[in-house]
Amino acid sequence: MIIEKIAESRFNDSVFESTVFGKEFSDHMLIAHYKDGKWGEATIKPYGPITMTPAAMSFHYGQTIFEGMKAYKNENDDVFIFRPEKNFERFNLSAARLNMPQIPKEIFIDGLKAIVDIDRKWVPQDYGTSLYIRPVMFATEEAVSARSSNEYIFAILLAYAPSYYEKPLSVKIADFYSRAAQGGVGFAKCGGNYAASFFPASEVQKEGYDQIIWTDSIEHKYIEEAGTMNVMVRIGNKLLTAPTSERILNGVTRDSVLTLAKDAGNDLEIRPVEVKELYDAYKSGELKEVFGCGTAVVITQYDTIGFGDERVQLPHLAEEDSFALNLKKKLKDIQYGLVEDPHGWRVKIEKEN
Amino acid sequence: MIIEKIAESRFNDSVFESTVFGKEFSDHMLIAHYKDGKWGEATIKPYGPITMTPAAMSFHYGQTIFEGMKAYKNENDDVFIFRPEKNFERFNLSAARLNMPQIPKEIFIDGLKAIVDIDRKWVPQDYGTSLYIRPVMFATEEAVSARSSNEYIFAILLAYAPSYYEKPLSVKIADFYSRAAQGGVGFAKCGGNYAASFFPASEVQKEGYDQIIWTDSIEHKYIEEAGTMNVMVRIGNKLLTAPTSERILNGVTRDSVLTLAKDAGNDLEIRPVEVKELYDAYKSGELKEVFGCGTAVVITQYDTIGFGDERVQLPHLAEEDSFALNLKKKLKDIQYGLVEDPHGWRVKIEKEN
Ligand SMILES: Cc1ncc(COP(=O)(O)O)c(C=O)c1O
Numbered sequence: 001m002i003i004e005k006i007a008e009s010r011f012n013d014s015v016f017e018s019t020v021f022g023k024e025f026s027d028h029m030l031i032a033h034y035k036d037g038k039w040g041e042a043t044i045k046p047y048g049p050i051t052m053t054p055a056a057m058s059f060h061y062g063q064t065i066f067e068g069m070k071a072y073k074n075e076n077d078d079v080f081i082f083r084p085e086k087n088f089e090r091f092n093l094s095a096a097r098l099n100m101p102q103i104p105k106e107i108f109i110d111g112l113k114a115i116v117d118i119d120r121k122w123v124p125q126d127y128g129t130s131l132y133i134r135p136v137m138f139a140t141e142e143a144v145s146a147r148s149s150n151e152y153i154f155a156i157l158l159a160y161a162p163s164y165y166e167k168p169l170s171v172k173i174a175d176f177y178s179r180a181a182q183g184g185v186g187f188a189k190c191g192g193n194y195a196a197s198f199f200p201a202s203e204v205q206k207e208g209y210d211q212i213i214w215t216d217s218i219e220h221k222y223i224e225e226a227g228t229m230n231v232m233v234r235i236g237n238k239l240l241t242a243p244t245s246e247r248i249l250n251g252v253t254r255d256s257v258l259t260l261a262k263d264a265g266n267d268l269e270i271r272p273v274e275v276k277e278l279y280d281a282y283k284s285g286e287l288k289e290v291f292g293c294g295t296a297v298v299i300t301q302y303d304t305i306g307f308g309d310e311r312v313q314l315p316h317l318a319e320e321d322s323f324a325l326n327l328k329k330k331l332k333d334i335q336y337g338l339v340e341d342p343h344g345w346r347v348k349i350e351k352e353n
Numbered sequence: 354m355i356i357e358k359i360a361e362s363r364f365n366d367s368v369f370e371s372t373v374f375g376k377e378f379s380d381h382m383l384i385a386h387y388k389d390g391k392w393g394e395a396t397i398k399p400y401g402p403i404t405m406t407p408a409a410m411s412f413h414y415g416q417t418i419f420e421g422m423k424a425y426k427n428e429n430d431d432v433f434i435f436r437p438e439k440n441f442e443r444f445n446l447s448a449a450r451l452n453m454p455q456i457p458k459e460i461f462i463d464g465l466k467a468i469v470d471i472d473r474k475w476v477p478q479d480y481g482t483s484l485y486i487r488p489v490m491f492a493t494e495e496a497v498s499a500r501s502s503n504e505y506i507f508a509i510l511l512a513y514a515p516s517y518y519e520k521p522l523s524v525k526i527a528d529f530y531s532r533a534a535q536g537g538v539g540f541a542k543c544g545g546n547y548a549a550s551f552f553p554a555s556e557v558q559k560e561g562y563d564q565i566i567w568t569d570s571i572e573h574k575y576i577e578e579a580g581t582m583n584v585m586v587r588i589g590n591k592l593l594t595a596p597t598s599e600r601i602l603n604g605v606t607r608d609s610v611l612t613l614a615k616d617a618g619n620d621l622e623i624r625p626v627e628v629k630e631l632y633d634a635y636k637s638g639e640l641k642e643v644f645g646c647g648t649a650v651v652i653t654q655y656d657t658i659g660f661g662d663e664r665v666q667l668p669h670l671a672e673e674d675s676f677a678l679n680l681k682k683k684l685k686d687i688q689y690g691l692v693e694d695p696h697g698w699r700v701k702i703e704k705e706n
Pocket residue numbers: 068189225226227228229230249250251252253254293294295296
């Protein structure tokens with residue numbers, strides 16, 4: 001790894017006053033080039049523009065994948081990242097599906113640790129805020145021909161992350177548009193999945209919703225996921241969530257929340273969840289909570305659910321009665337290094353650079 | 354429109370010796386920026402790199418759409434483009450579905466004409482070769498947050514196009530992977546559709562096929578399209594093709610070929626075509642031709658079709674007996690300005706710059 005540090009840091013405390021997610025970039029970025037069948041040495045250097053031809057293949061054929069992680073700081077100025085191996089594995093799964101090269105661990109994991117170490121002053125200390133970490137790979141070969149690129153850039157960018165959603169969301173259950181199909185790329189964290197979701201999201205936003213809960217593309221009968229979140233449903237005291245599949249992203253937060261719920265002795269069911277089941281549970285008063293979980297949003301409650309033209313209000317539970325809020329606190333306490341870490345999820349970033 | 358001509362042309366005749374599609378770029382490119390809710394003035398300037406942050410949203414969320422057209426030259430050095438209004442309309446349809454801004458006609462159509470005029474010496478004269486025209490729009494806002502970009506670049510690039518496929522192709526009918534879903538983006542010419550197709554294509558290539566014929570994502574029962582082609586099937590003397598839908602690109606070549614077939618009095622049926630119907634027709638000796646049509650490939654015959662593990666060989670028809678070859682000649686003769694143009698498809702590029 002080549003390290004070229006910035007001459008003078010751009011950091012000042014006002015960065016942490018931003019309320020916008022992912023717009024305040026740190027001093028450095030990591031860049032590695034793939035060409036002639038192999039990765040070159042990764043370089044950490046000052047964050048800034050690169051030159052690229054408008055014929056770079058990612059601008060045309062959308063061969064692009066990414067990951068989202070966070071760095072957290074505790075009161076002793078220790079910096080932690082969370083389950084990075086999971087994101088590394090998923091990145092390479094996405095790469096395989098998009099016909100892109102595998103990224104070696106020495107670039108992804110070692111690169112991640114080095115850049116977060118170097119930019120550690122950009123990691124905020126306030127509980128709920130963090131430094132967002134964005135590994136990304138995109139096609140760069142100069143060619144307009146519909147085939148896989150032979151050249152790629154892998155980059156890691158860091159940007160300030162205030163808390164994502166401050167309030168419970170209102171979400172509409174998809175009954176026309178769809179996000180993923182059997183035999184498609186739903187499980188991959190690839191650009192095209194997000195690009196395809198913006199218009200349907202803007203349509204429900206016109207109706208006053210914040211997000212969509214995606215359903216299967218065949219009958220819109222089963223709940224899949226939402227925006228950048230996996231979805232969990234509490235009916236009575238049972239926590240339900242869809243199994244991951246080729247259509248659903250295998251969320252690290254989802255997995256962590258399920259583990260914490262199991263630790264707490266919660267009643268869990270991982271199986272397809274029907275829209276109708278949700279609606280019926282609402283009617284019978286058994287639908288207690290619906291929430292999303294993901295790295296960016298942590299755990300976010302939904303207080304309004306749209307079933308077709310009907311908008312349904314969920315009960316406001318006191319903090320101690322809410323599965324979502326309890327699990328959220330447990331998860332964050334681990335991430336911020338405030339409590340024991342029984343599953344070894346936390347990775348401390350050592351001061352080395 | 355601002356025009357900054359190149360100081361010294363990079364053109365020399367050896368460009369036309371290339372056998373690679375879309376790698377030899379012409380002297381100029383057109384670039385326009387969208388920001389603060391509006392398009393700036395388009396500029397035609399020397400083709401070359403632009404600077405862009407690795408946080409540009411298209412690298413992350415894949416918000417990118419494109420078009421593919423061609424410029425043709427006849428023996429009198431007249432340069433023509435083909436039905437540009439169709440590509441203009443489709444570009445804006447794609448833009449709407451991807452939640453990207455509409456591009457005005459003055460930029461797309463007038464820009465197209467101006468740049469092809471300026472780079473007219475890059476249009477080859479050999480029948481079958483052309484100058485490929487690539488309008489493209491991609492997200493450029495510097496932000497890592499899963500939402501629509503507020504800034505875009507629109508570009509037009511020109512690159513030499515030798516004939517695409519020299520020989521008939523062997524294609525496998527998709528029975529696991531899928532390209533498009535109901536409520537998805539299959540009809541849009543957006544990057545994500547192509548990125549998602551490369552791995553499935555590479556899988557069938559390992560089995561010795563060139564391309565996939567996509568089928569519906571629900572049951573893999575109906576034929577949809579192939580690579581960058583709409584698919585036509587000839588059973589007996591009847592020409593069949595799937596109706597366009599939200600899952601299938603509305604090809605300009607498809608429409609032109611159907612019109613020419615109608616002109617010729619061919620028996621046409623536009624309706625869902627079952628895989629089984631193809632297979633049964635093969636068994637009964639009625640499956641005469643299967644071919645793809647698209648701007649890049651014009652009309653390309655398939656001589657081998659893979660149904661699951663079975664590889665089926667189609668008859669080699671003499672040129673005068675083949676619908677595909679007859680329609681191809683008719684279409685090319687119009688495109689190259691060799692015959693009358695009864696439908697007014699050809700647009701001559703006047704010398705103005
Ligand atoms: C589509 C989608 N689903 C779910 C998630 C949650 O995944 P994770 O918990 O790994 O962040 C994400 C990512 O944030 C996502 O983009």
